[in-house]
Amino acid sequence: MKLPAVLDRPPFREGSFTSPLHDERVAAILGIALGISFTVCFATGLFSHLAQNPTDWFRLPSRPAGLYRVTQGLHVATGIASIPLLLAKLWVVYPKLFSWPPFESTAHLVARISLLPLIGGGLFMLFTGLANINLWYPWAFNFRATHYWAAWITMGALVVHIGAKYTTTRRVLGRRVLGRQVSGRQVSGRRTSRRQQ
């Protein structure tokens, strides 16, 4: 679709982002790493929540004695490790914000809307977690309750995102060696005509 005249300039104009790092494979690899780290972080966080808020169906066993030490160590470590991964991933894919048309189908629209809780939730989880391990609370809300419910929202959006990106990820990682493809796609979804000249 042709850009409206008022938008026919960077960053909307095609070719505004020329770095080869805005690349679907780079995005896919970072995405898989984040998928793993967020899943471990969520599972261990849920365990910690249940340990402190037992339910009818969950009661914390007393053995193994060091279990909570391992799960909570993993929770904090995967959260910290996710910080550079998430920042890098956002930088790699941010040209997509300016892609035109804004959505191509209902499914595409749903996938794009789900990015709001995914990105907002992911940044919120990592920031509040990092502040909490430093016992720094620059906010009025209750940390534990908010961190807990935001985790469910973030993981829900992550499930939608994995569904939306599954085919793309399979396609771009199916190729053998990173960077060997002659005509890669940039994350904006446009052909990178530069390499075909």
Added chain:
Amino acid sequence: MTTNPASSAADDGLDRRRFLGAVFGTSALLTLFTVGQTFWPLRKLALLAPRRPDVGPQGFPVNRTAAAAGVSESSMSPDYRLTVTGRVSEALSFDVDQLRALPQHSAVLPIACVEGWSTTQRWTGVRVRDLLTMAGAAPDARVRVESLQQRRSYRTSDVNPWQAHDPDTLLALDVNDEPLAPDHGYPLRLIGPNRPGVMQTKWVTRVVVR
């Protein structure tokens, strides 16, 4: 940014590999310089962690001090008592000397803080299950321990039956054969296996059986 039309796909691939290497490398280094807060062999590398697990009174960290909890006087008072009340056949009350006269047990257990640091120490004190037996509590009793601190979160914590009957769940008087420091919960703290650090309640003054 690569604008040279002569730059080849192979160069772009190299850029991508270097970029991913830098990102994963940063992630790995952040982990290396923080994980020592809970992984003892790397404790000296925990430069970016809020705490080192070997720094603090008696050689390990404190989140909330006695002063912050407002228990500096009450924990040192000669009027201090531990009481065992609630669903019991006999309510009990002990001062510190009487607690020390009870059978003592030791356990090597970690404090694993929710903020990610942890430290293993040798704790000595009275088994919770011994107190429950003395008070005539039911075998399925649930227990709540209460701290001297009057306000703020984590003033109390629950001990479920599995935890309460574990032989290593103690109301500890000593750590590493010294009386607990004020900031570690003097005169008495709960310490049990596989519990979040915030539930290892300090300055314990009451055990309520439910």
